[in-house]
Amino acid sequence: MEIGIITWHYFNNVGSNLQAYAMQKIIKNLGHNPTFINYKYKIYKDPFLKKIIKEFCIIIDKIFPNLINERMKFGAYRFQKEEMQKTEEIYDKKKLEEIALKFDAIVCGSDQIWAPNVFDEVYMLSFVSEKTRKIAYAPSIGLNEIPKNLVEKYEKYIGRLDRVSTREDNGVKLLKEYCGIEAEQVLDPTLLIEKTEWLELVKNENTFKEKYIFIYLLGEKKWVREWIQKFAKNIKMKIILLSSFNDDRKYADVHYKVMGPRKFIKLVSEAQYILTDSFHGTIFSILFQKQFYVFDRFDSKEKLCQNSRIISLLKILELENRRIGSNDEVKLIDKKIEYENINNKLEKEREKSLKFLSESLN
Structure with a gap:
């Protein structure tokens, strides 16, 4: 099946890069074709000249890996270019609805994409139609509560997902307590890779x-x-x-x-x-x-x-x-x-998490 993934996949943060890579690899290991829905905020849109310079430096970094200083962040950019399959860049939420139609199922997660302080309903799959399967794999709410002014939105958007999981037990508790939504606790995708x-x-x-x-x-x-x-x-x-x-x-x-x-x-x-x-x-x-x-x-x-x-x-x-x-x-x-x-405990949790994802996709 064609599977779309939406998460924070384009930052230079080590954790964001690795959780995104792992999410893609696991879905591929399960026999599907995963693609990142390349949704970004407009502030992250590179001007044409900067994009050309970045592409050139990525090539230089590959040929001479010790030449370009790590402070220039090309380790992350090169990793994303080489390891992540992505759609075209999308800055318009309306465009997301068209992109979503290309997939059999869409997964949101992992990372702190459900944190109230950075709320964006896109990461709760608000743009996906009722006909397309919608799965949350290991997103984090991150904080200790869901603010009152956001409870209705969390209930509305997360409530329409077909399967829901979070990374931490507190996330399971918050969704049940504030929104009446049942969720499972699963491992971060990085832990599913040997x-x-x-x-x-x-x-x-x-x-x-x-x-x-x-x-x-x-x-x-x-x-x-x-x-x-x-x-x-x-x-x-x-x-x-x-x-x-x-x-x-x-x-x-x-x-x-x-x-x-x-x-x-x-x-x-x-x-x-x-x-x-x-x-x-x-x-x-x-x-x-x-x-x-x-x-x-x-x-x-x-x-x-x-x-x-x-x-x-x-x-x-x-x-x-x-x-x-x-x-x-x-x-x-x-x-x-x-x-x-x-390791024994980790293996049991891996089996449980992989079962959740496999069953959700199928």
Whole structure:
């Protein structure tokens, strides 16, 4: 069948790229032909000259991968061009209705496309006709509540989908409590792909020759930096850091402000330890069976707190002790993660999630 996917597939964020790639690959593995519905906001439309320059730099990056600086974001652009099958670019919501008619089914997800603070009914498949099958696979609401002024819209648009799932248990709870909608909890699509398949994707990436701690931070909490520096002082390894904040370069041996998806996977796969406040940083730590800790990026009382998806994942795999809050003492991985039981739990959740998606499409 021809399957359309709509999600955040065009940002340079590592997690967005990898969840989109995984969603496409899983649907392809199930025997269908997936295509991204290339819907973007107009602010992301490249002028003609910029588009030409970008295409040229992608070609140069492919031939001479170490020539173009990572800060120029071409790792993400090249990855999208090489790995994602997309429709033409769409900036008009009316055009979406025409595109939707080309597909037998359309999937929205994954990522935080249902977050109330970035509400857009397009990501709830408002443009898809009643005749076309509509599936939500692992989108996140992300926040701790659905605002009153949006409840009716969530109920209206999500209520017309044929099958509904979310990434976290809190999403299941919110949809039931606010909208009366039954949803299933499923894994993020990146967790449905085996470690060997991810490694095949990065087989041509360079290896960092020394042992290192890989750190991936999205937030800017001061206590997190203090915790990391105490940890690193005791472990005594090189620090490779991915963070958009310039001040972080002070304690890193290698600092990246931006990184392509392939390099990210390679660095995670070969790290000795991983420290992160990222959901996908946590996911890939688990996939590659790393010793890791994950920091609370948000205070629980923050209005835009997005901790629920990480908390939910750690709960499923019984890894709650890897979560670090602002009052937690520095730990030195004195109790290592035993991955045999974790892998067994993960495999059961994989089977359940794949069953949901397969049955939904068929």
